[in-house]
Amino acid sequence: MINLIxxxxxxxxxxxxxxxxxxxxxPVGLGEPVFDKLPADLAKAMMSINAVKGFEIGTGxxxxxxxxxxxxxxxxxxxxxxxxxxxxHAGGTLGGISNGETIYFRVAIKPVSTISKLQHTVNLNAExxxxxxxxxxxxxxxxxxxxxxxxxxxxxxxxxxLRQKAQNL
Numbered sequence: 001m002i003n004l005i006x007x008x009x010x011x012x013x014x015x016x017x018x019x020x021x022x023x024x025x026x027p028v029g030l031g032e033p034v035f036d037k038l039p040a041d042l043a044k045a046m047m048s049i050n051a052v053k054g055f056e057i058g059t060g061x062x063x064x065x066x067x068x069x070x071x072x073x074x075x076x077x078x079x080x081x082x083x084x085x086x087x088x089h090a091g092g093t094l095g096g097i098s099n100g101e102t103i104y105f106r107v108a109i110k111p112v113s114t115i116s117k118l119q120h121t122v123n124l125n126a127e128x129x130x131x132x133x134x135x136x137x138x139x140x141x142x143x144x145x146x147x148x149x150x151x152x153x154x155x156x157x158x159x160x161x162l163r164q165k166a167q168n169l
Contacts, residue, residue, distance in 0.1 A: 009139035012116035016051070016109045017142040019149050023092070023103040023157060030098040030160040037096025038160055039105075045152040046107045051141050054108030058091025073101075098160075107149055109142045 001017075008015050031038030043055045063071050066089075073085035073094070085101055092103030114137045121131050138144070 005140045014112035014115050014137075014139045016053075016111040017140065019107045019109065019142065019146055021046075021103075021105045021107065021149055021153050023153055026092060026098045026100070026103055026157060027161070027164075028098060028100040030157065030164055031093065031096045033095050033097060036160075036163075037093075038098055038103075038156070039091070039093045039096060041156050041160070042103075042105060042153065045156050046105070046149065049107070049145060049148055049152060051109050051112070051145065052107055053110045055105065057093065057103070057105040059089045060091075060106065063089060073099075107145075109145055112138055112141055 004015065031041075039057045042057065046052055046055045059066070059071065071089045073087050073090050075083055076086050078084045083100075085099065088101045088104070090099070090101075091105060092098060092101045114133045116133055116137070119131050121129060123129050
């Protein structure tokens with residue numbers, strides 16, 4: 001990754017990438033079945049981060065290629081008698097609510113737009129011109145986005161945890 005970023009920087013270009021988020025030990029029952037779904041709130045939080053252009057939870061887009069019999073997360077009892085799922089295609093949520101499994105998601109980060117390569121554009125006078133940006137610009141903002149994704153995920157989980165706690169007083 002470091003070599004790719006250095007190479008792209010030397011070319012005056014930029015790259016994006018994908019961050020995988022993993023949230024462990026989430027209590028069962030966070031979220032709502034219609035409004036305020038946990039995965040919807042995670043998606044909204046992630047999509048509000050600058051440079052984010054995509055979000056998927058669980059198997060996400062790959063689930064479109066599966067049959068229901070392949071994608072369904074069957075319930076079972078683990079060795080301690082706890083209800084679990086055999087698989088985790090839904091990414092730790094079912095029907096908008098946490099199911100106790102690990103929540104996992106992916107966030108797509110776009111390449112930075114400001115690059116030092118010549119780019120064609122149009123100015124305020126509706127004239128076609130070329131633009132060459134100068135100055136210091138990151139060739140990839142993905143490494144800077146990792147702690148932001150972590151923080152946003154923590155905020156969403158804590159928000160839902162506090163809502164559940166307030167409803168059960």
